[in-house]
Amino acid sequence: MSEHSQSFITKSADKTADREHRRKINFNIGKYNAVVPKGKEQFINVNLAREKAKNIKWKAIENLDKMLESFEAKITKRGAHVIWAEDAKQALEEIGKICAAKNCKSLVKSKSMVTEEIHLNKFLEEQGIESVETDLGEYIQQLDGEPPYHIVTPAMHKSKEDVAKLFAEKLGTDPKLTPEQLTLVARDVLRKKYVEAEVGITGANFIIADIGGIAITENEGNARLSCSMPKTHIVVAGIEKVIPSMNDLALFWGTGQKITVYSTIVTGPKQEKETDGPEEMYVILLDNGRTNILANEKSRESLYCIRCGACLNACPVYKNIGGHAYEATYSGPIGSVITPHLNGMKEWKHLSYASSLCGNCTEVCAVKINLHELLLENRHEAVVEGDASFAERTGWKLWKQAMLKRSLMNMGNRAIKNWVVNTLLKGWKEHRSEMEFPKKSFNQMWKEKYGNR
Numbered sequence: 042m043s044e045h046s047q048s049f050i051t052k053s054a055d056k057t058a059d060r061e062h063r064r065k066i067n068f069n070i071g072k073y074n075a076v077v078p079k080g081k082e083q084f085i086n087v088n089l090a091r092e093k094a095k096n097i098k099w100k101a102i103e104n105l106d107k108m109l110e111s112f113e114a115k116i117t118k119r120g121a122h123v124i125w126a127e128d129a130k131q132a133l134e135e136i137g138k139i140c141a142a143k144n145c146k147s148l149v150k151s152k153s154m155v156t157e158e159i160h161l162n163k164f165l166e167e168q169g170i171e172s173v174e175t176d177l178g179e180y181i182q183q184l185d186g187e188p189p190y191h192i193v194t195p196a197m198h199k200s201k202e203d204v205a206k207l208f209a210e211k212l213g214t215d216p217k218l219t220p221e222q223l224t225l226v227a228r229d230v231l232r233k234k235y236v237e238a239e240v241g242i243t244g245a246n247f248i249i250a251d252i253g254g255i256a257i258t259e260n261e262g263n264a265r266l267s268c269s270m271p272k273t274h275i276v277v278a279g280i281e282k283v284i285p286s287m288n289d290l291a292l293f294w295g296t297g298q299k300i301t302v303y304s305t306i307v308t309g310p311k312q313e314k315e316t317d318g319p320e321e322m323y324v325i326l327l328d329n330g331r332t333n334i335l336a337n338e339k340s341r342e343s344l345y346c347i348r349c350g351a352c353l354n355a356c357p358v359y360k361n362i363g364g365h366a367y368e369a370t371y372s373g374p375i376g377s378v379i380t381p382h383l384n385g386m387k388e389w390k391h392l393s394y395a396s397s398l399c400g401n402c403t404e405v406c407a408v409k410i411n412l413h414e415l416l417l418e419n420r421h422e423a424v425v426e427g428d429a430s431f432a433e434r435t436g437w438k439l440w441k442q443a444m445l446k447r448s449l450m451n452m453g454n455r456a457i458k459n460w461v462v463n464t465l466l467k468g469w470k471e472h473r474s475e476m477e478f479p480k481k482s483f484n485q486m487w488k489e490k491y492g493n494r
Contacts, residue, residue: 046391052366095409098345108250108283115253119309121322129159145239151264152176153244158370173234175263190364193350241271245278254308274319281344330383345408352402374402374412387428393419
């Protein structure tokens with residue numbers, strides 16, 4: 042068992058037993074779920090829209106090289122610089138060079154999962170650069186020294202009382218402030234940071250190939266400020282974020298709710314005669330294991346993901362153990378699918394087993410990724426690659442032989458079966474009552490009543 046696997050089991054057990062944690066996360070997910078039906082009303086046929094979105098992403102991923110080259114050609118014509126980064130190390134090195142050239146001392150950053158993936162804040166801190174998260178949820182998490190808990194809602198596991206207490210400890214505010222008052226406190230702090238920052242960093246919800254632009258969607262306006270107020274704007278985006286055309290964008294914007302408050306398309310730095318925007322713009326296109334997924338014909342469709350978070354909200358496992366138990370940038374069903382390919386199957390295959398395989402994630406996916414089937418495919422790959430333990434391989438071989446021959450199954454009587462499950466399988470009774478097998482199996486009762494027919 043890998044170190045990550047053992048840690049996952051420990052943290053999952055702790056969080057599952059934490060009733061208050063489960064109450065908070067289910068309350069907040071419930072608020073999301075309450076508005077999703079209303080959001081779906083904007084579509085005449087939701088399933089048709091999902092199918093169309095999947096086909097668009099299929100086209101983009103199958104022609105990824107051409108799409109990215111088209112994006113690069115268009116955006117560089119308007120003065121932006123495109124940098125191709127093979128892994129996290131290269132991306133961080135390039136960001137470091139840009140910051141050094143700009144004599145950057147402070148930096149504002151909007152919500153971006155890909156920058157969490159490359160551990161950007163830690164890198165900048167080591168370089169002596171202050172990096173401030175400007176998304177309210179991310180800012181809360183940064184104050185608390187925690188990574189994001191959810192792909193879309195970073196502080197989903199915190200109540201308003203938790204946030205008020207945190208602000209009182211870190212910012213010296215009244216611990217009884219309301220959510221509205223807390224938001225105003227954060228706004229006052231962050232507005233000053235925009236003015237001071239030499240560099241702004243954002244992610245990209247989508248890379249638009251035909252116009253050479255990036256699309257950013259948000260609720261607070263912080264990404265728009267982060268990419269326009271500092272003199273230098275750096276975009277970090279995974280190569281899978283590409284869509285073919287500007288005309289495709291309307292279908293993708295939104296997360297099952299009404300369209301988000303601020304939707305921005307950035308096509309380069311400030312142009313001649315324009316008064317707003319950065320003087321320089323850099324776009325870092327990050328691979329970091331994505332081409333491993335691209336090369337895998339069965340797992341390739343996981344690159345269609347638009348990071349809407351719907352599968353996390355639907356997953357019974359996520360709703361019980363929460364986001365931090367996964368110990369990976371991407372949690373929930375989509376994280377369990379892609380993390381073993383991004384970080385290594387041997388160390389991370391356990392995430393593919395963190396699923397009931399109920400299929401609810403597939404049912405709600407905006408681009409109809411067959412998530413539960415891909416989890417099974419990961420398990421299969423782990424076995425084929427020899428990543429399963431000796432005990433696991435032996436156990437399944439014995440099980441297979443028993444399933445193929447009824448006489449072997451009948452050799453174990455009730456007492457033997459009870460002993461195997463309740464004593465030999467050490468983990469069974471940890472959170473369950475003892476298993477009690479019936480005195481006779483169905484097969485035995487059938488033979489007694491009908492013989493061998």
